[in-house]
Amino acid sequence: MMKPLVIGDLIAKVPIIQGGMGVGVSRSGLAGAVAAEGGIGIISTAQIGYDEPDFNKRQIPTNLVAIKKHIDLAREKANGGLIGVNIMVATKQYEKYIKAACEAGADLIISGAGLPITLPELVRGFKTKIAPIVSSLRAASVILKMWDKKYQSTADLIVIEGPRAGGHLGFSKDQLDHIDELDYDSEIRSIIEYKKEFEDKYQKKIPVVVAGGIFDKEDIKHALSLGADGVQISSRFVVTKECDASDEFKQAYINAKKEDIKIVISPVGMPGRAIMTSFMEDVGCAKIPVDKCFHCLEHCNPRETPYCITKALIEAVKGNIKGGLVFCGDNVHRLKEMTTVKEIFDELVF
Structure with a gap:
């Protein structure tokens, strides 16, 4: 017990x-x-x-x-x-x-x-x-x-x-x-x-x-x-x-397959586990300019970061899965x- x-x-x-x-x-x-x-x-x-x-x-x-x-x-x-x-x-x-x-x-x-x-x-x-x-x-x-x-x-x-x-x-x-x-x-x-x-x-x-x-x-x-x-x-x-x-965010978890889960590098240089989205594929090919700083992380430099992590996470949680970052655990494909x-x-x- x-x-x-x-x-x-x-x-x-x-x-x-x-x-x-x-x-x-x-x-x-x-x-x-x-x-x-x-x-x-x-x-x-x-x-x-x-x-x-x-x-x-x-x-x-x-x-x-x-x-x-x-x-x-x-x-x-x-x-x-x-x-x-x-x-x-x-x-x-x-x-x-x-x-x-x-x-x-x-x-x-x-x-x-x-x-x-x-x-x-x-x-x-x-x-x-x-x-x-x-x-x-x-x-x-x-x-x-x-x-x-x-x-x-x-x-x-x-x-x-x-x-x-x-x-x-x-x-x-x-x-x-x-x-x-x-x-x-x-x-x-x-x-x-x-x-x-x-x-x-x-x-x-x-x-x-x-x-x-x-x-x-x-x-x-x-x-x-x-x-x-x-x-x-x-x-x-x-x-x-x-x-x-959002319901769309939850559905992204339910739809995820094992091969969709990747290790990505965040703008502050730390590795993380996420569901691969169109946005993350784009980030892998080229830097996405940051036009606004949301003052989230201490060691993030908007002029150098490959993308804005705040914007990417907000897009995802609101339901724009293709245009966002969806962090997840290793077992998400089992949901x-x-x-x-x-x-x-x-x-x-x-």
């Missing part, structure tokens, strides 16, 4: 976290529904206010207001369940996003796409729990040692994101091209063993959640057998009635029909 996921004084009845998916794929609708089933619903803050009236003129201020809006809306649906946010370290003005999420009462902040070195200081004074996303023992070591040395603090939760995940990935393209040769179970076990040092020092349990390629009950059982305390699932929740993306969040939990919980 599954055990509840305990993060300090927070308890999720079901040890399933719904992964944060931007732009606009996981906002209040999906996160609230997952929380209501006993899991942890995660809102992605990546350009979260993309459909707000002022977004084109004032992206960052609009996003900061939208964070509170969607946390509040998710709470209304959550039936007392837990609501968190995913905030990328690469986000421009990252600190403001963290503060906005804390002030809005987020239960948990999950942070990756870079090393969240300053996160303990940014949440100081708030009850919000923090969880770094790591893909290697080396990354876990750097973060936990730095937090210990600089802030006399440690993680409340660790998310280990494997090579079969969607979106930006913490692996080289060569590693992603040879996934079957990676002994990733050993890496997971090593991280779980390593964090015990900090559990002992801070006299607290640091639960570990495994993400990337978690599709069915057997995948969950396998993750738990490695010593994990829970799992994070993303792609399966896209094809639900409650997902915040065959629309469902609901409740039906997924009914299938996966044991």
